[in-house]
Structures are given as structure tokens and as C-alpha cells.
Amino acid sequence: MEALLASTLTVAVAEIGDKTQLLALILAARFSHLRGGKTAIILGIFLSTLVNHFASAWFGQWAIGLISPEFARYLIAGSFFAIALWVLVPDKMDEEQSRFYRMGPFIATFILFFIAEMGDKTQIATVVLAAKYDALAMVVMGTTLGMLIANVPVVIAGHFSAEKLPMTLIHRGCALLFALLGVVTLIF
Secondary structure: OHHHHHHHHHHHHHHOOOHHHHHHHHHHHHHOOOOOHHHHHHHHHHHHHHHHHHHHHHHHHHHHOOOOHHHHHHHHHHHHHHHHHHHOOOOOOOOOOHHHHHHOHHHHHHHHHHHHHOOOHHHHHHHHHHHHHOOHHHHHHHHHHHHHHHHHHHHHHOOOOHHHOOHHHHHHHHHHHHHHHHHHHHHO
16 A cells, blocks of 8 residues: 555656646647547546556566665665656656647547656656565556546646646655655665
8 A cells, every 4th residue: 555655646746847747738738629638638648657657667676676675775765866856857848749639639648648758757756666665556556646646637627837836846845755765765
């Protein structure tokens, strides 16, 4: 249960202001006027995240088995500290991927989210969380739930602007959360 809760909270907070959340806003603005558009976007986010984070969590568990437990503990803690610093640098949306829009809201969302998650903070966090907790299903469920918690309201609101949120405070809080995970990893 700890793996599920930590994964959900960590990714939900890390996702605020992230490029995939900005992508959700763009997709909602583009497709929400279509019948079933919001549902298709949410389903695309869900399935894309599930596939991406399953692969990431599997990799994290596989990779951690290759090194000694003591070194793994320091590596995981160091990774949490590195993510804490990375979170302090806000994401900006990459250039628009309009060629995928022709494919409709579900396919466009699935592909664009999958691509945007590659090497993203939340994907790296999923690798590290899976390595820490050795609970693949709980980590994948938690990180996927965290992505949905952060992105579904953006899709539903559609016109919502992330600029209204206190992004500096959110990024600092997220960095603190990752730093605390690093400290807890070192201590326990």
C-alpha cells in the first residue's frame, strides 16, 4: 500500500506544470468540442501512461537486481535527490505535433503522451519508485493514478490555465517531496 500511495502522490505532484500536463491542455482545447473528445483524451492518457509506466517500472525492477542492495540504496536516494533538483526547472511545451491531430483525439493523445513521457520526470520517477518498492503493480497503478489525478481535471476544464497556479510553490513542494523520499531511502 505504501508503494501505491507514494507513487500516486509523487507523480500527481510532479505532473503539475509538466509538459504532459501542458499537452493535456492543448489536446483538450483542440478536441474537447468533438462528441466524446474529452473521454477519448482521458482514455488515451490512461492507456499511454499505463504502457509507458509499466515498461519503466519493469526496467527499474530489472535494473536494481543487477547491483548490490547497499549500492542500490545509495543509487535510489541519489536519483530522488537528482529528480528533486530537476523538478525545480519548469517544463515548456515542445513544438506542436499537429500531424498527429488528423488521427483523432484518442490516437493523437496516446501517441503524443507516450512520446512526451519518454525521459520525462514522471517516467524517471516511475523507474526509481519501482526500484525502491519492488512492487511493480502497485507502482504502475500509483503512477498512472497520479497522472490521471493531475491531467483529468485539465482535460475536463479544457479552458483551464496552468498560469493561474502558484507554479514556483508547486515545484518547490515537489522538489521537497523527492528530497524527503531520498532521505527516507537513506535512513530506512
